Amino acid sequence: MRALREAMSGIRRAPVLTLLSVMAIGLSVFSIGLFALTAHNIDVALSDVEGRVEVVAYLRDDASEEQIAIARHEIESFPEVESARYVSKVEALYEASRELTEFSDVYSDLEVNPLPASLEIRLEPDHRTPDDVEAVADRVSAYQFVEEARYGREWVDRIYSLRRVAGGAAAILGISFATGAALLIGIAVRMSVLARSREIAIMQTVGATDGYIRRPFLVEGLVTGLAGGLLALGLTWGSYEAVQRTLVSLAWLPVPWTAAGLAFAGILGMLAAGRAVRRELRRLDVH
Amino acid sequence: MVQLRSVTKSFGGSSAAVQDISFHLRKGEFAFLTGDSGAGKTTVLKLIHMLHRPTSGEVRVSRYSSSRIRRRDLPGLRRRVGYIFQDFRLLENLTAEENVAFALEVTGMPRAKIGPRVQKLLSQVGLAARAQAFPRELSGGEQQRVAVARALANEPLVLLADEPTGNLDERASAGVFGLFQKINASGTSVLMATHDAELIRRHRDVRVIELEQGRLVFDSAGETE
Ligand SMILES: Nc1ncnc2c1ncn2[C@@H]1O[C@H](COP(=O)(O)OP(=O)(O)O)[C@@H](O)[C@H]1O
Ligand SMILES: [Mg+2]
Numbered sequence: 060m061r062a063l064r065e066a067m068s069g070i071r072r073a074p075v076l077t078l079l080s081v082m083a084i085g086l087s088v089f090s091i092g093l094f095a096l097t098a099h100n101i102d103v104a105l106s107d108v109e110g111r112v113e114v115v116a117y118l119r120d121d122a123s124e125e126q127i128a129i130a131r132h133e134i135e136s137f138p139e140v141e142s143a144r145y146v147s148k149v150e151a152l153y154e155a156s157r158e159l160t161e162f163s164d165v166y167s168d169l170e171v172n173p174l175p176a177s178l179e180i181r182l183e184p185d186h187r188t189p190d191d192v193e194a195v196a197d198r199v200s201a202y203q204f205v206e207e208a209r210y211g212r213e214w215v216d217r218i219y220s221l222r223r224v225a226g227g228a229a230a231i232l233g234i235s236f237a238t239g240a241a242l243l244i245g246i247a248v249r250m251s252v253l254a255r256s257r258e259i260a261i262m263q264t265v266g267a268t269d270g271y272i273r274r275p276f277l278v279e280g281l282v283t284g285l286a287g288g289l290l291a292l293g294l295t296w297g298s299y300e301a302v303q304r305t306l307v308s309l310a311w312l313p314v315p316w317t318a319a320g321l322a323f324a325g326i327l328g329m330l331a332a333g334r335a336v337r338r339e340l341r342r343l344d345v346h
Numbered sequence: 347m348v349q350l351r352s353v354t355k356s357f358g359g360s361s362a363a364v365q366d367i368s369f370h371l372r373k374g375e376f377a378f379l380t381g382d383s384g385a386g387k388t389t390v391l392k393l394i395h396m397l398h399r400p401t402s403g404e405v406r407v408s409r410y411s412s413s414r415i416r417r418r419d420l421p422g423l424r425r426r427v428g429y430i431f432q433d434f435r436l437l438e439n440l441t442a443e444e445n446v447a448f449a450l451e452v453t454g455m456p457r458a459k460i461g462p463r464v465q466k467l468l469s470q471v472g473l474a475a476r477a478q479a480f481p482r483e484l485s486g487g488e489q490q491r492v493a494v495a496r497a498l499a500n501e502p503l504v505l506l507a508d509e510p511t512g513n514l515d516e517r518a519s520a521g522v523f524g525l526f527q528k529i530n531a532s533g534t535s536v537l538m539a540t541h542d543a544e545l546i547r548r549h550r551d552v553r554v555i556e557l558e559q560g561r562l563v564f565d566s567a568g569e570t571e
Contacts (some may be wrong), residue, residue, distance in 0.1 A: 261435050264395065266425035266500060267416070267452030341417075 065255075065275035066282055072164035072254050076247040077283055080328075083243045084287025084292065087236030087282045094229025094294030094310070095316055101222045103310045113182065114196045114210045120148075122204035131178060132203055139186035139195050140331040148172045151182045159228055175206060189216055237327060248276050252339040259340070271341055276336040277329050284328020288321040347373045347535055348394055348504055353403035356388055362401065363389040363561040369567075371504065371537055376530045376565075378546050379539040381557035388432070389538035390557070393507045394537070395429050398419060408503055424455060428497030428534075430507040434489045436481040442492045443468060443477040449499040467495040471525060487518030494525060504535040511542055519545065 070077045118127065134143045146154070151174040180199065182191060196208040206237060252259065262272050295312070303309050348371040356362040364386040371377055379387050384482070392398045393405050396412060405412040410423045436445050443464050450460045468474045471491040481489055490510055497505055507526065512520035523545065530536045546554060555565035 205542065258437060260451055261437065264397070264424060264429050264435075265422045265449035265452055268421045271452050271454070
């Protein structure tokens with residue numbers, strides 16, 4: 060209670076500096092928030108894509124029904140594989156004409172069906188990674204009656220690397236803003252300490268522990284940090300809404316992520332304040 | 347109890363503020379620390395309170411030693427050494443009783459215990475009636491008493507008072523001195539810095555330690571160990 064009351068008076072004493080600190084923390088966490096939003100939406104998109112990740116093995120026309128049935132069985136017993144569906148030449152043509160209606164006339168006129176039969180292999184959910192997809196495709200290609208095994212590797216890889224780039228950019232931005240924020244909070248807290256140096260000196264002479272003296276300043280840092288976190292949350296939500304309205308529909312961040320962001324901002328504020336006050340206390344005492 | 351061994355404190359000037367001082371203040375003892383302005387009295391008190399660290403030599407207070415004490419031990423030491431500043435150092439925005447309670451709150455004493463203890467301390471210094479007054483509403487002597495009550499709050503082994511009668515008229519001065527004698531009678535050692543020659547003359551039975559330009563030039567207890 061005392062700590063909270065004194066933290067508030069510290070904030071009132073230097074409102075501009077406190078505001079700057081809040082803005083710095085806000086920007087820091089905002090850049091992390093933008094990354095989180097990007098990463099989360101990429102994740103959502105990926106899991107969508109991953110749900111469709113499959114290896115398609117195109118079969119040679121001379122493959123016998125028997126060979127295919129045995130191979131299908133073997134492939135389905137791979138640990139990575141969920142199912143393998145046989146699509147005959149006729150079915151392939153039918154599906155193609157249905158999906159690509161503009162060509163349906165062409166297909167019906169064909170005398171020889173040009174489409175190969177295939178096995179559509181779906182992977183188990185926890186094996187839908189670029190590595191496993193490649194491994195399955197390699198094993199399937201080893202069958203002599205398999206003409207070619209295809210999978211969407213490049214595409215999946217590209218999304219993953221996009222995510223890494225976004226992460227790196229956010230980390231650099233986030234760290235530079237966080238450093239600036241820590242410096243500003245440090246200055247604000249140092250000013251609070253100086254404004255109260257007489258009181259602190261008296262506390263020290265009557266035997267107050269550093270912990271007791273530090274508490275109001277830590278609360279001040281925490282409050283500043285949380286305010287910055289809320290600002291970041293607002294900015295992130297604003298960006299989300301703006302993109303949502305004008306470009307594409309997005310998924311909003313999961314609750315634990317936003318909670319973690321707020322907690323991070325609060326802790327950042329508290330650590331910066333703790334560092335500043337520790338240094339000032341050392342300066343004020345024994346010499 | 348309080349022991350200085352060849353203590354020198356230099357602030358970087360041409361001569362040390364305190365130079366090669368040794369004395370021993372025993373448990374329950376009362377002593378004047380005297381000398382002209384600038385002789386080093388305040389510096390000696392702050393060395394004992396470990397607000398200053400000796401440049402050389404050693405200060406021992408109870409089980410604490412200036413050469414070994416760690417930062418986290420300072421609060422414990424400060425609670426065993428009551429310090430009354432020359433300028434009282436009361437918090438202006440707190441009442442007399444709040445100023446005293448403050449010294450108990452910082453030690454983490456439960457609130458329920460603080461109230462009765464503060465009342466007891468204030469009546470001990472004869473200020474029970476002025477508990478609700480702010481420092482600016484109190485006379486110099488009364489402010490001094492609040493400072494004394496605060497210094498006594500944590501039952502110190504020794505009380506250090508820096509020119510406690512310096513700003514007081516003779517009557518108030520005698521009152522404060524009487525209060526220190528009463529406190530001393532209950533077992534607390536007292537080291538009182540003063541350059542009030544008259545006060546010292548009136549109390550010939552009290553030990554006198556005299557400083558001159560940072561050096562100890564006289565100790566009526568005759569020991570300079
Ligand atoms: N913090 C300090 N920094 C530099 N010089 C100091 C400091 N404190 C005291 N001194 C010097 O030390 C000497 C003794 O001062 P002090 O102990 O205050 O004397 P007294 O209390 O007997 O008047 C003086 O010359 C004073 O200027
Ligand atoms: Mg002095």
